[in-house]
Amino acid sequence: MSFIIDTLLLFLGLGILVMIPGWSVFRFFGLGELALFSWEKKILTFGLGLVTLDFLLFLYSKVNLSITPLSLLIGVGSLFILGFLVGRLRKKEQLAAPTWKFSTKHLLILLILILATGFIKTFYLAGSLAPTATDLGHHMYWAKWLAENHQLPVYEGMPDFIIGEHTLFGSLNILTGLDFFGPFPIALLFIINFLSILAMAVLALRFWKNNHIALLTILFLGVLFAVTSPQAKFISGGVIGNLLGNFFVPLIFFCYWRAFEFLESKTETSLAQARKIFSAGIFINFGLFYTHHLTSFIFLFVSALTFLIYFASQGKSLRIKLKRFFQIIFSKEVLLTFFVGLIFFFWVFTPTYVQTQAVGTAVGAPSKNTRAGLDLLDMLKSIGEARLALGFIGLVILFFSWQKEKFGYALTASWMLMIYIMSSFPALLFINLPSDRIGNYLSYPAALLSAYATFFIFRRLTDSLYKKTIWILFLLICVWAVSEGVTESINAIRNPIATEKLAQTFSAAQFVDNHLGDNDQVLKDHNYLTGDTWIKLFFMRGYTYPLSRSLFKRYEDETKPREMCTLQMISTPDTPEAKECFKKTAVNFLMVNPQFDGAQFRRNKNFNGIYSAPEIAVFYRTN
Amino acid sequence: MTNWLKQNTLSLSVALIIFLCVLVLFGAGEYLNNFRQTNNWWAIYFNDPKNQSLDFIIENHRTETTFHWEAYLDKEKFDEGEVRVEYKKTGLIELATPKDTIGKKVRLVVSQNIQQQEIYKNF
Numbered sequence: 001m002s003f004i005i006d007t008l009l010l011f012l013g014l015g016i017l018v019m020i021p022g023w024s025v026f027r028f029f030g031l032g033e034l035a036l037f038s039w040e041k042k043i044l045t046f047g048l049g050l051v052t053l054d055f056l057l058f059l060y061s062k063v064n065l066s067i068t069p070l071s072l073l074i075g076v077g078s079l080f081i082l083g084f085l086v087g088r089l090r091k092k093e094q095l096a097a098p099t100w101k102f103s104t105k106h107l108l109i110l111l112i113l114i115l116a117t118g119f120i121k122t123f124y125l126a127g128s129l130a131p132t133a134t135d136l137g138h139h140m141y142w143a144k145w146l147a148e149n150h151q152l153p154v155y156e157g158m159p160d161f162i163i164g165e166h167t168l169f170g171s172l173n174i175l176t177g178l179d180f181f182g183p184f185p186i187a188l189l190f191i192i193n194f195l196s197i198l199a200m201a202v203l204a205l206r207f208w209k210n211n212h213i214a215l216l217t218i219l220f221l222g223v224l225f226a227v228t229s230p231q232a233k234f235i236s237g238g239v240i241g242n243l244l245g246n247f248f249v250p251l252i253f254f255c256y257w258r259a260f261e262f263l264e265s266k267t268e269t270s271l272a273q274a275r276k277i278f279s280a281g282i283f284i285n286f287g288l289f290y291t292h293h294l295t296s297f298i299f300l301f302v303s304a305l306t307f308l309i310y311f312a313s314q315g316k317s318l319r320i321k322l323k324r325f326f327q328i329i330f331s332k333e334v335l336l337t338f339f340v341g342l343i344f345f346f347w348v349f350t351p352t353y354v355q356t357q358a359v360g361t362a363v364g365a366p367s368k369n370t371r372a373g374l375d376l377l378d379m380l381k382s383i384g385e386a387r388l389a390l391g392f393i394g395l396v397i398l399f400f401s402w403q404k405e406k407f408g409y410a411l412t413a414s415w416m417l418m419i420y421i422m423s424s425f426p427a428l429l430f431i432n433l434p435s436d437r438i439g440n441y442l443s444y445p446a447a448l449l450s451a452y453a454t455f456f457i458f459r460r461l462t463d464s465l466y467k468k469t470i471w472i473l474f475l476l477i478c479v480w481a482v483s484e485g486v487t488e489s490i491n492a493i494r495n496p497i498a499t500e501k502l503a504q505t506f507s508a509a510q511f512v513d514n515h516l517g518d519n520d521q522v523l524k525d526h527n528y529l530t531g532d533t534w535i536k537l538f539f540m541r542g543y544t545y546p547l548s549r550s551l552f553k554r555y556e557d558e559t560k561p562r563e564m565c566t567l568q569m570i571s572t573p574d575t576p577e578a579k580e581c582f583k584k585t586a587v588n589f590l591m592v593n594p595q596f597d598g599a600q601f602r603r604n605k606n607f608n609g610i611y612s613a614p615e616i617a618v619f620y621r622t623n
Numbered sequence: 624m625t626n627w628l629k630q631n632t633l634s635l636s637v638a639l640i641i642f643l644c645v646l647v648l649f650g651a652g653e654y655l656n657n658f659r660q661t662n663n664w665w666a667i668y669f670n671d672p673k674n675q676s677l678d679f680i681i682e683n684h685r686t687e688t689t690f691h692w693e694a695y696l697d698k699e700k701f702d703e704g705e706v707r708v709e710y711k712k713t714g715l716i717e718l719a720t721p722k723d724t725i726g727k728k729v730r731l732v733v734s735q736n737i738q739q740q741e742i743y744k745n746f
Contacts, residue, residue: 003649010649011642039634102633111636118644126651130658183652187645194641500684503658504666507682511668605728605745612740613666620672622745 003183009176010187017171020076021056022049024083029280029333030090034258034273040202043195047251048280050244051287052079054167057152058349066150069175106211113215117197117222121232125190128236129183130502130531136238137533139165140180144537146170152349156543159353164291165240180537181506189235189243196247197222203250204448206257207408212458216451221444224482225384230440245295246444248288252299253411255281260310260407263324265317274328279337286341293353294433298441301429302411302418310410313402373424374435382439386481387446391416394449397456412452415445450481501530504613509538511611512589512618521586522546523569528593529616535591547587570597573604588621662686662710667733667740670715677718679731679742683708687735690714695730696721 022045026032031044056075057067065071102110131137143166145153155161169185178184200221205214227233230242255277261267262274289296314321328334345354380388395416403409422431423439431438454477461471512522516539524532524546532548539545549566565581570592572578581587590607592598594617601607601619611618654660662684670678681690688709694702701721708714718731724746732741 003653004646007642007646007649010645037633038631039637042634042638107633110633111640114637114640118640122644122647125648126655129648129652129656181658183648183656186652187648190648191641191645194644198637499656499658500661500664503661503684504664506658507666515672517673602743608669608672608744609742610672610744611666611668612742614664614738614740618668618672 006178006182006184007187009178010172010184013172013176013178014188014191016076017053017072017168017175018046018049020049021052021079022046024079024086025049025052025280025283027083027087027090029283030276031280032087034277035268037202037205039198040254043199043202044251044254044280046195047199047248047284047287050164050168050248051284051290053171054164054287054290055344057167057171058163058344061152062348067146067152067171067174068150072171072175102211106215109215110218113218113223114198117218117226118194120223120226121190121193121235124227124232125186125236129186130499131181131185131534132502132531133236133238134526134533135240136185137531137537138543139238139240140169140185140534141536141540141543142166143169143173143185144180144540147173148540150174155352157352158543159293162241162291162293162351162353163349164244164287169240181534185238186235189238189240190232192243192247193231193235194222196243196250199247199250199254200444200448203254203257204451206254207406207412207448208452208455210455213451213455216454217448220387220390220450220454220481221447224484225387225443228384229382230443234440241292242295242440245288245292245299246441248284248291249295249299250444252281252284252288253415255284257407257411259328260325262328263321263407264405271324271327275331275333278328279333282334282337282341286345289345290349290351293351294437295441297433298419298422298438301422302415305414305418306407306411309414310404310407313404313410315404373426374439375424378436379420379424379439379442382436383442383446384484386477386484387443387450390450390453390477390481391442391446392449394451394453394456397453398449401456412445412448416442416449419445454478498530501615504615505529505531505535506538508591508611508613508616508618509535512591513538516541516589519586520588522589522591523549523566523585523587524591525549525570525593525597527551528596529591532591546589546591547585571600573600573607582621590619590621592617592619665690665708665735665738665740667731667742669742669744675720675724675744675746677720677729677731677744678715679718680713680715681706681708681733682713683710685735686710690733690735692716692731692733694718695732696724697727 025048026041026045029048031041036044056079060067060071060075131140139161142153142155142161146166147170152163153161153166169180169188172178172184172188173180197218201214201218204217205211207213225231230239230246234243258269259274259278259281261269262271288299311318311321345351374382383391395413398409398413419438419442421428423435423442426433426435426438516522522539522545524535526532526548535546536543547566549570550562552567554560554562555564555567564577565585568575568578569581569585569587570590573582590601592601593615594612598617602609606623607619607621609617610620664684666682668680668682670676670680677694683690688707690706690708692704692706693700702718704716706714706716721729726746728743728745730741730743732739734740
């Protein structure tokens with residue numbers, strides 16, 4: 001029954017490490033003075049808490065303070081006291097309530113949708129909990145490194161990993177002892193993904209102040225296509241940065257949108273409130289920059305287009321809008337948050353991707369076919385026919401019902417358009433990044449616009465002369481969307497991983513670890529071993545330890561020539577090239593699948609077969 | 624209190640749904656996906672893989688507990704035996720190194736029913 005204790009520990013850990021700091025910062029920014037729904041507050045608190053935890057650990061890193069259970073509790077305790085005092089000292093303002101409510105019927109539908117979302121995702125993930133995913137293995141290495149060394153990793157200079165992806169996992173392990181090899185990483189990603197869907201519903205609610213569109217957004221993002229990328233598949237795959245990024249982006253847009261309400265001529269948002277929520281947006285924005293470079297990159301492009309469209313469409317009222325905008329920006333709250341963020345970013349803890357100028361590799365002419373842009377078929381496959389079609393219909397409707405005053409219109413349109421251009425025509429913007437990875441981001445604005453389109457069509461039906469015909473057409477569209485969304489999920493559900501194979505890999509890893517000397521080097525195969533990426537968590541001797549024979553196609557990629565030793569030492573250990581490689585790398589332990597790679601070692605007198613199980617064998621080089 | 628509950632009905636319901644889903648995930652992790660609980664394989668390995676010792680270990684994750692082992696110097700069998708290793712346990716078999724091993728290969732073959740595993744050292 002330890003799973004009950006583990007579940008409680010996870011929620012307790014999140015309560016201490018995320019919700020308390022989030023609550024403090026929420027009070028610190030004075031966000032209680034805004035008209036927010038209770039669930040909006042909770043989601044915002046969670047987002048603020050994630051970023052606050054990052055900043056707390058950056059501070060520890062700067063002053064060389066170890067990250068231990070005690071130091072974490074002291075940090076969180078201090079934040080709690082600070083939040084409490086600031087809340088007390090702050091001048092009490094009249095708390096405004098949201099001007100509209102959810103009816104009981106809407107609440108019920110909302111809960112059914114959330115339940116359905118949870119059910120489908122849980123059903124899929126329950127068969128994918130074994131620690132086999134490559135990306136998750138890489139990330140958990142760094143989280144374990146953080147937990148074992150009690151400090152933040154610097155990633156051996158590698159730009160592909162960003163600190164915000166590992167702070168929460170590492171800290172939770174330190175505080176609660178939850179096992180990296182257990183369901184804890186997947187369960188945590190599930191929570192983050194779930195909250196990202198709710199954040200989108202919050203965003204839809206604020207954009208259109210319409211409960212139906214919010215509910216439809218959950219339907220298009222949570223219930224339909226619940227498993228395909230970037231949903232449950234990303235959870236089981238451990239695509240941490242994307243999942244966190246997809247949670248932060250709607251939250252940031254929510255904050256900016258609420259602040260921009262002040263720019264409207266008939267606004268209920270005061271300047272003070274706009275400044276507070278804008279500051280919170282900037283704070284979460286820095287959290288995003290500390291978490292995922294690709295999402296940040298896309299976010300910057302979307303934001304640039306949003307501001308361009310919004311201000312360009314203002315016409316004669318541009319001057320007033322800009323004046324109000326600058327009133328928000330040039331305030332002590334906003335500037336202080338911005339400069340504190342900048343100081344942290346450049347002087348307290350700088351992400352590795354900035355230090356190594358990884359941005360340079362993302363800009364330029366496409367270097368591979370996979371970066372040259374998605375065609376329509378790829379796009380349909382990535383987003384789903386129904387969602388993409390409804391998304392574009394929503395975009396068209398948005399243009400025809402354009403309200404230049406509403407920031408949400410510019411934002412939603414830019415979000416969809418910019419990601420579409422970035423993924424389909426990257427050369428136009430000199431972007432050199434994998435197009436399918438960018439394309440995955442389209443599902444979020446597409447879901448938002450699909451919801452808007454569906455609601456718009458539905459509403460028009462009531463005024464139509466051809467009610468019956470259009471109703472039938474509309475129902476057909478709904479059946480198409482639902483069947484496609486559900487079929488996608490069913491197709492994505494795979495057979496549970498054979499845990500016997502995994503157990504053998506880890507048993508062999510433990511055996512090798514027990515006999516490793518200081519000068520020993522290990523090479524393992526990535527093609528035929530199950531869960532091999534997680535082997536490094538047994539050794540904890542560096543990210544590139546053990547060496548790995550990568551997927552075969554990578555050695556044939558002409559655009560990215562790479563070393564051949566890892567291939568030769570396993571595939572052809574007899575050859576002079578391989579012998580030279582053994583000398584150079586000092587590899588003496590080799591972990592391979594005996595059915596595919598055993599023969600070449602068995603006939604070679606320089607290797608002893610020292611471990612044997614059906615799915616993995618270990619060979620030791622003697623000469 | 625009642626007012627607070629009324630205001631937070633949605634948040635609490637959502638939190639409860641998320642909690643239940645996570646509970647199911649942890650439960651599935653313990654009972655369905657637990658690689659530590661697997662019970663259909665066994666492995667053999669040298670107790671000390673780096674030196675000339677031939678002592679070896681059988682790690683048993685099957686409910687069947689009897690193993691037969693044979694030791695060969697090149698193609699010639701020089702020792703054999705039966706050993707019982709309980710489920711989820713390891714058993715150490717101590718084996719003396721035969722004389723005249725230089726330039727030869729010592730193979731240890733362990734079998735259970737039709738399954739067979741082999742480890743070896745070249746001298």
